[in-house]
Amino acid sequence: MKKTVFFGALAATTLLAGLASAGTLDDVKARGELICGSNTGLTGFGAPDASGNWAGFDVDLCRAIAAAVLGDATKVKFVPTTGETRFTALQSGEVDVLIRNSTWTATRDSELSLDFVAVNYYDGQGFMVKKDLGVSSAKELDGATVCIQTGTTTELNLADFFKQNNISYQPVTVGDDSEAQRQYLAGACDAYTTDASGLAASRATMPDAENHIILPEIISKEPLGPVVRHGDSQWGDVVRWTYYALLIAEEKGVTSANVNEVATSTTDEEVKRLLGVSGDFGAKFGIDNAGFKTAIAAVGNYGEIYARNIGEGTTINLARGLNALWTQGGLQYAPPFR
Amino acid sequence: MAMATDVPKDSFRLSMLIYDTRYRSYTIQIVVLILFAMAVAWLLNNTVQNLAVRGKQFDYSFLWQRAGYDIGQQLIPYTNDSTHFRALLVGLLNTLVVAFWGCIFATILGVIVGVLRLSNNWLIGRLMTIYVEIFRNVPLLLWILLSYVILSETTPQPRDFRVTDEMAAAGEEPAASMMLFDTVAVTNRGTNIPAPLFDRGLGTLDLGFMTLNLTFWAILAVIAGSIWVNRRILASARAQQEATGDRPVTWWKSILVLFAPTILLLVALGFHLEIPELRGFNFAGGILVAHSFTALTIALSLYTAAFIAEIVRAGILAISRGQTEAAFALGLRPNRTMSLIILPQALRVIIPPLISQYLNLTKNTSLGIAVSYLDLRGTLGGISLNQTGRELECMLLMMLIYLSISLIISSLMNLYNKSVQLKAR
Numbered sequence: 001m002k003k004t005v006f007f008g009a010l011a012a013t014t015l016l017a018g019l020a021s022a023g024t025l026d027d028v029k030a031r032g033e034l035i036c037g038s039n040t041g042l043t044g045f046g047a048p049d050a051s052g053n054w055a056g057f058d059v060d061l062c063r064a065i066a067a068a069v070l071g072d073a074t075k076v077k078f079v080p081t082t083g084e085t086r087f088t089a090l091q092s093g094e095v096d097v098l099i100r101n102s103t104w105t106a107t108r109d110s111e112l113s114l115d116f117v118a119v120n121y122y123d124g125q126g127f128m129v130k131k132d133l134g135v136s137s138a139k140e141l142d143g144a145t146v147c148i149q150t151g152t153t154t155e156l157n158l159a160d161f162f163k164q165n166n167i168s169y170q171p172v173t174v175g176d177d178s179e180a181q182r183q184y185l186a187g188a189c190d191a192y193t194t195d196a197s198g199l200a201a202s203r204a205t206m207p208d209a210e211n212h213i214i215l216p217e218i219i220s221k222e223p224l225g226p227v228v229r230h231g232d233s234q235w236g237d238v239v240r241w242t243y244y245a246l247l248i249a250e251e252k253g254v255t256s257a258n259v260n261e262v263a264t265s266t267t268d269e270e271v272k273r274l275l276g277v278s279g280d281f282g283a284k285f286g287i288d289n290a291g292f293k294t295a296i297a298a299v300g301n302y303g304e305i306y307a308r309n310i311g312e313g314t315t316i317n318l319a320r321g322l323n324a325l326w327t328q329g330g331l332q333y334a335p336p337f338r
Numbered sequence: 339m340a341m342a343t344d345v346p347k348d349s350f351r352l353s354m355l356i357y358d359t360r361y362r363s364y365t366i367q368i369v370v371l372i373l374f375a376m377a378v379a380w381l382l383n384n385t386v387q388n389l390a391v392r393g394k395q396f397d398y399s400f401l402w403q404r405a406g407y408d409i410g411q412q413l414i415p416y417t418n419d420s421t422h423f424r425a426l427l428v429g430l431l432n433t434l435v436v437a438f439w440g441c442i443f444a445t446i447l448g449v450i451v452g453v454l455r456l457s458n459n460w461l462i463g464r465l466m467t468i469y470v471e472i473f474r475n476v477p478l479l480l481w482i483l484l485s486y487v488i489l490s491e492t493t494p495q496p497r498d499f500r501v502t503d504e505m506a507a508a509g510e511e512p513a514a515s516m517m518l519f520d521t522v523a524v525t526n527r528g529t530n531i532p533a534p535l536f537d538r539g540l541g542t543l544d545l546g547f548m549t550l551n552l553t554f555w556a557i558l559a560v561i562a563g564s565i566w567v568n569r570r571i572l573a574s575a576r577a578q579q580e581a582t583g584d585r586p587v588t589w590w591k592s593i594l595v596l597f598a599p600t601i602l603l604l605v606a607l608g609f610h611l612e613i614p615e616l617r618g619f620n621f622a623g624g625i626l627v628a629h630s631f632t633a634l635t636i637a638l639s640l641y642t643a644a645f646i647a648e649i650v651r652a653g654i655l656a657i658s659r660g661q662t663e664a665a666f667a668l669g670l671r672p673n674r675t676m677s678l679i680i681l682p683q684a685l686r687v688i689i690p691p692l693i694s695q696y697l698n699l700t701k702n703t704s705l706g707i708a709v710s711y712l713d714l715r716g717t718l719g720g721i722s723l724n725q726t727g728r729e730l731e732c733m734l735l736m737m738l739i740y741l742s743i744s745l746i747i748s749s750l751m752n753l754y755n756k757s758v759q760l761k762a763r
Contacts, residue, residue: 083724084720084724087727088729107725107726107727108727111726111727112727113394113727114501126734128752133619141619142618143617143618143619143620143622144618144619144620145527145619145620150716150720150721150724151721151724151725155406155407155721155725156406156407156418156725158408159406159407159418160406160418162408163418169408170410170527170565170620170626171407171408171409171526172710173410173411173710173712173716173720173721174412174710175710180599183490186490186491187495187526188490188526188527189527190619190620202502231391247627295633
């Protein structure tokens with residue numbers, strides 16, 4: 001008799017354990033906090049500043065989601081993940097969303113059971129070398145020792161690139177960006193390879209940034225974007241459209257400064273829908289009707305986020321390039337908000 | 339009396355399972371066994387359920403897919419076109435080679451330190467105590483990182499070896515130069531040592547699942563043969579000494595037998611050394627021993643040696659003082675006493691705990707990931723796991739492999755232990 005009860009309880013807990021990750025949106029609301037998987041520290045994209053506050057391009061997207069879902073951009077807990085631990089952290093439910101310079105690939109979408117919901121940064125893999133090495137092209141790196149972060153797509157691209165060009169290299173596999181920088185600066189490797197944006201961010205933190213150059217070759221496509229668990233479409237939609245809301249805001253000239261004013265004065269129907277002035281789009285996503293407005297007010301539109309963290313004039317100094325809006329010749333394009 | 343008639347009846351009642359000491363232990367064991375089985379079943383069930391929820395199958399077929407990544411140190415041929423299984427083998431060999439050298443160095447150093455710690459020389463004894471206490475009480479990971487940082491930050495970059503035309507004209511010396519008659523170069527990436535090459539090698543033998551380097555095995559066979567013949571010579575000399583009292587002179591025979599065949603074979607095969615030379619960014623030619631390997635081996639050896647020293651010391655202290663005194667009374671010098679009387683007896687006490695130290699060292703090689711050493715943990719449990727997303731499969735396989743290595747080591751050591759135990763005749 002008692003045993004039956006015990007078995008029943010056992011089966012129930014097992015089922016619960018299995019289904020616990022079903023509704024991330026509800027989980028986040030119930031918790032009152034968004035848990036965001038971020039980088040262990042990549043200046044400009046996701047790193048804690050001197051006083052321990054997380055800041056960066058990816059971090060701001062986490063804050064936007066928190067603002068949209070919970071109405072407060074500060075209700076985010078950042079969990080630093082390495083290239084190796086990030087997907088396991090997401091799959092196991094340790095984080096709600098992973099926004100950590102992660103490349104969208106077929107394997108990750110299918111075999112790893114992840115869903116990349118958007119591309120917030122179009123990137124490509126590059127090489128950084130010291131200027132006095134006298135190298136001006138990645139194809140001159142025959143025989144070089146190359147530092148590479150493990151658990152990344154760049155590892156595979158690197159092998160392919162050197163094979164295609166019929167040159168050899170010695171890989172030094174490191175755990176994260178800071179270790180790679182240490183080895184590179186100590187001269188343990190001739191070149192450091194990762195996403196070009198990551199290289200620019202690394203270089204910005206180096207004491208002698210002007211002595212390092214990023215080689216012109218971009219050897220791969222690295223579409224970086226937010227990732228959620230496969231099979232939770234509702235949550236995926238919230239993350240995706242929060243990001244698109246920031247894009248549409250830039251396209252329509254809505255900024256963190258003028259969002260309240262625009263909400264009352266605008267005659268643009270799409271902006272009205274976006275800011276929750278007309279229609280119930282926010283509610284349809286399961287968040288506050290003015291959730292996207294809160295997000296824009298909290299972190300600004302895509303352009304503002306870009307300019308503040310990694311744009312020209314910052315230490316990272318990345319031109320918009322591919323990440324300009326489609327109206328300005330870039331690839332950033334949001335589906336219509338209707 | 340009423341009490342006397344109240345004899346326990348033979349019939350079995352359920353309560354006896356708890357109150358009767360004859361059955362109680364069985365009851366407890368059975369209950370614990372059921373609970374244990376249920377816990378295992380729950381774990382398995384939970385795993386299966388969670389895998390199903392994530393839409394993942396338990397599947398090892400990824401081992402035969404193209405790995406796509408490169409490995410710095412490879413003892414068997416491997417390219418990024420090889421399979422994940424091949425990468426696993428490369429990693430496994432990298433693990434084993436560190437464990438092998440680590441065990442050897444740790445044993446040699448541990449025995450020396452353990453003996454010296456008991457030295458009557460106050461300074462040497464204290465120095466050894468300091469060594470043991472420092473290495474035993476600081477985490478191994480820190481020693482690995484420390485030796486790696488020392489190796490990579492204090493050594494010159496490859497470009498420091500370069501002699502440009504201007505420097506040659508001005509008669510300047512490069513910032514760094516090679517060692518040992520210009521054959522060995524220590525850079526901040528690794529140690530470049532000369533590689534043995536053969537003009538007339540024997541080629542390789544393809545066995546399907548692996549290829550054998552015939553040259554290597556031929557040399558090994560000749561060396562093993564030489565050692566065997568030498569032992570026969572020594573044995574016959576001993577027999578003659580016991581029979582006649584005269585020991586024949588054997589040293590020249592030994593030298594001839596030990597070295598001549600190997601040298602002849604090497605000459606026949608056209609043996610020569612390939613000296614590393616600076617070409618482009620790095621030294622090319624020769625063999626590159628990466629600092630990750632060196633640092634890991636050094637740190638593991640020094641750390642484990644501290645433990646082995648304590649084991650050796652305990653083993654020696656376990657031998658009664660009377661043995662030493664008896665040896666001295668026979669006129670044996672302290673060195674001979676230690677090597678002939680004390681250590682052979684101490685071995686019986688030393689070997690069982692020594693086995694655990696070997697196992698520890700082998701398992702601790704997985705810390706190599708901290709210095710980018712691609713061992714089994716780095717290939718199968720690192721990059722392969724990451725690129726394929728098969729955590730459970732990789733982890734289970736890795737645990738199985740480490741378990742097998744440990745069991746093999748401990749059974750070999752147990753065999754050795756049996757051979758040195760006191761023989762009860």
